[in-house]
Amino acid sequence: MISKELNKDEKLHEVIQILTSNFLIECIYRSDFHGSTEHIELVLLVSNKYVKIIGEITPKMVTSIKSFHTYHIRCFVAFQAREKIKKGNLFLFSTCQPENLVYQKTDSKLFAIPNDFDPMECFDLFQKLQEREAQKIDEFRDGYFHFKARSNYAMAAFMIHQVLELTYRNLEIILMGKDKTTHSIRCHQGTLYKIYPYGKPVFDADQWDDDHLLNNLEDIYRATRYEDDFRVNLETLEKIEQKMKALSELFDTLTIKFTTDFRRKYLLVNETDNMVAIKIPDQQIMEGINPVLEYLDQEIQQDKYIQIFGARSRTFAMQGINFQGLQETSLSRNLDILLITDQPIRDRIEQLTRDIKERFQIKILILNYSTSEIQQLLDTNSPLIHKILFGLNPTNKNNKLFSQLYIHPKKGTMSEAQKTSCKKNWYRCRQNFQTFFNAANSLENSEEVHIKILLYQQAIGQSCLGLFAYFFDFIPYNLDMKFLYELCSSLWQFPNNIFPRSSQEEIKLFDNLANSNTEERLMGCTDQDWEEVYRYEARTAQFLQKCTELIDGNPDLE
Numbered sequence: 001m002i003s004k005e006l007n008k009d010e011k012l013h014e015v016i017q018i019l020t021s022n023f024l025i026e027c028i029y030r031s032d033f034h035g036s037t038e039h040i041e042l043v044l045l046v047s048n049k050y051v052k053i054i055g056e057i058t059p060k061m062v063t064s065i066k067s068f069h070t071y072h073i074r075c076f077v078a079f080q081a082r083e084k085i086k087k088g089n090l091f092l093f094s095t096c097q098p099e100n101l102v103y104q105k106t107d108s109k110l111f112a113i114p115n116d117f118d119p120m121e122c123f124d125l126f127q128k129l130q131e132r133e134a135q136k137i138d139e140f141r142d143g144y145f146h147f148k149a150r151s152n153y154a155m156a157a158f159m160i161h162q163v164l165e166l167t168y169r170n171l172e173i174i175l176m177g178k179d180k181t182t183h184s185i186r187c188h189q190g191t192l193y194k195i196y197p198y199g200k201p202v203f204d205a206d207q208w209d210d211d212h213l214l215n216n217l218e219d220i221y222r223a224t225r226y227e228d229d230f231r232v233n234l235e236t237l238e239k240i241e242q243k244m245k246a247l248s249e250l251f252d253t254l255t256i257k258f259t260t261d262f263r264r265k266y267l268l269v270n271e272t273d274n275m276v277a278i279k280i281p282d283q284q285i286m287e288g289i290n291p292v293l294e295y296l297d298q299e300i301q302q303d304k305y306i307q308i309f310g311a312r313s314r315t316f317a318m319q320g321i322n323f324q325g326l327q328e329t330s331l332s333r334n335l336d337i338l339l340i341t342d343q344p345i346r347d348r349i350e351q352l353t354r355d356i357k358e359r360f361q362i363k364i365l366i367l368n369y370s371t372s373e374i375q376q377l378l379d380t381n382s383p384l385i386h387k388i389l390f391g392l393n394p395t396n397k398n399n400k401l402f403s404q405l406y407i408h409p410k411k412g413t414m415s416e417a418q419k420t421s422c423k424k425n426w427y428r429c430r431q432n433f434q435t436f437f438n439a440a441n442s443l444e445n446s447e448e449v450h451i452k453i454l455l456y457q458q459a460i461g462q463s464c465l466g467l468f469a470y471f472f473d474f475i476p477y478n479l480d481m482k483f484l485y486e487l488c489s490s491l492w493q494f495p496n497n498i499f500p501r502s503s504q505e506e507i508k509l510f511d512n513l514a515n516s517n518t519e520e521r522l523m524g525c526t527d528q529d530w531e532e533v534y535r536y537e538a539r540t541a542q543f544l545q546k547c548t549e550l551i552d553g554n555p556d557l558e
Contacts, residue, residue: 015042015065016103019073022064023057024049026078026110028103031095039070042102043095043177045078045112074176078110084177085113088125090262091177119266120409123259127379130255133170137163141244148237157232158224160240161185161217167247168192174258185217196254202247213239256372259379263406292335292360293395299352302342305401309388310336310490314502332363332502336490338388339368340401346477365486367476371401378408384472386412414473422473426551429466433459433544441537452533453516456540457481460513463547464488470551482514494546498539509535 012030019025024047031041050057058075065071076084076092085092096112104110140162147156168188169179172195180191189203203210216236223230293306312334319326339345349366356364369377377385390407414422440455464484468474476487489495499510513536 011068011071012040012102015068015071018064019044019061020103020105023061025103026105026108027096027101027112029095029097029100030102031100039072042071042073043092044073044075045081045096045110046075048077048079051077051080076177078112081177082110082112082114085122086117086125088122088127088129089173089177090122090126090258091174093119093122094262094265095177119262123262123267124409130170131380133166137166137170140166144241144244148234153232153234153237154224154230156237157220157240160237160244161220161224163244164188164217164240164247167244167251171251171254174255183221186214189214199250202243202250209239213243216240252372256375260375260404267406288333288360288362289335292356292362292364295356295359296337296339296352299355300339300341300345302345303401304342305340305395305399307338307340307388307392307395308335309338309392310334312336312489312496314496314500332500333361334363334365334490336365337367338385339366340371340374341368342371342401344368344370344373365490367487369477371404375405378405381408381410381412381414381418382472382474383412383414384468384474418473422470425469425473426466429462429469430544430548432462433466436462437540437544440540449530449533450516453513453536456536457513457516459540460485460543463544467492467547467550480514482511485510485514492550494550495543498543498546 016028019028025044026047027045029043031043044061046054046057054075054077061073061075065073081092081096085096093113140159144156144159144163147153147159164185165183165188168185171192172179172188175195180188182188185203186205189201189205193201203214205211205214213236216232217240220232289308289311296306297304314332317326346368349368353364353366356362374385386408389405390411394402436455436459440452440459443452458481461479461481461484464481464487465475465479467488468476476484485495485499499506501507501510509532512532
């Protein structure tokens with residue numbers, strides 16, 4: 001990310017001489033931040049006296065070295081650069097390292113990076129800033145789809161313009177330390193292409209269609225603010241929408257690359273000294289697991305990391321005059337796995353679990369995330385993912401994908417503010433549960449059995465989400481009630497007692513509830529009677545009671 005070769009060649013020496021003899025410059029750093037071989041980038045920290053005229057002085061500096069075509073400069077007021085670093089500006093933190101310094105004013109006492117400023121602290125501040133910016137962008141994106149659905153195309157056009165502008169600005173801050181002060185998408189695209197001229201641009205101004213879209217975006221920003229009768233057609237909007245998606249993908253790609261490079265250079269990998277690893281005892285419950293892992297390894301033809309985070313077993317034991325000793329029969333076996341792959345394979349999970357059930361008589365739950373997705377969860381300090389990956393002994397610590405993951409400095413420990421937010425989310429889910437449950441209880445018509453069952457299913461799903469929110473601040477990618485219940489069963493014991501699923505009858509009872517949103521049931525085609533409905537009612541009420549006891553600190557998990 002940062003060049004290690006900082007020898008002052010003759011041209012660099014001349015450039016420094018010209019700049020420092022004509023302008024008040026505190027420090028000059030050489031940055032190879034983007035790995036460009038076409039130009040050399042210099043970051044100038046100028047005197048605080050330029051704070052009000054930095055916009056005027058920068059073009060003069062550029063002009064003064066215009067004969068040196070390979071040198072590009074970026075100017076920051078010294079004290080402002082220091083403040084930006086303290087607020088999590090990774091570009092300046094990376095660039096203003098001592099090894100990149102090529103010039104410092106003789107009597108300058110400036111240290112761009114504060115003493116003892118931890119790179120992990122800087123990265124944490126950067127992540128928080130990204131969360132705030134992402135929220136703004138998501139709100140405008142939601143606004144775009146809201147107004148588009150209501151055929152208010154003018155307002156939708158303004159919203160999508162804001163999505164593009166904020167995304168470009170955020171990319172500029174990441175890649176060059178500050179954003180371009182303009183509302184012009186054309187200007188932002190030109191700036192981005194200059195600092196990162198790799199790959200296909202989102203808008204190619206040399207192409208007529210893209211150039212026309214850029215002109216439309218200029219009109220959109222101006223007209224939606226100052227004209228009452230501005231119109232834009234749906235076809236144009238949808239073309240811009242495709243560009244919005246392309247820019248979002250580029251943003252994700254560059255952000256992942258940028259943060260990965262930063263971690264590799266400045267952050268420690270897998271620092272788990274302060275985390276207590278939980279050892280899963282090598283008991284009968286774990287017998288026969290290796291063939292399952294070998295099967296997954298053969299079937300998934302890409303780099304992967306498999307972490308076992310739970311196992312369950314139900315047995316029937318009997319002793320009597322007709323038996324020699326204790327007789328035990330295995331009723332059900334369950335295995336819970338976190339599967340990390342280069343790319344998500346969630347469309348294959350159902351078939352894999354079915355094959356494993358048939359081959360090995362083991363019911364398996366697979367949480368599947370890509371490496372980038374799992375790192376994003378770690379970056380948000382996800383308690384669940386930290387516990388699974390770093391709170392348990394790794395299945396293979398030397399695995400390539402595992403070694404590339406970086407632990408959050410808080411190691412999954414939630415702040416008081418986060419705990420308060422999680423509790424609010426639990427109350428919201430509990431209220432949703434009560435709404436579904438009460439609605440189901442109010443139905444007494446025999447023709448509404450299927451609807452009643454569906455409402456109980458939704459109620460249990462809300463309770464599951466409430467548990468994940470309260471204990472782990474976690475929202476699974478699959479909101480299907482069956483998946484949610486299986487995940488709950490891997491984390492707590494009481495769901496396994498309410499729906500044991502250790503006999504064909506119990507499995508059928510649970511599956512009929514979990515699959516109650518199929519088309520046949522929504523059409524009223526169900527063969528279940530009121531006796532089964534009352535069983536669902538009792539178990540649904542019991543599930544909420546157990547959830548509440550668990551959260552109130554009086555768990556009865558037996």
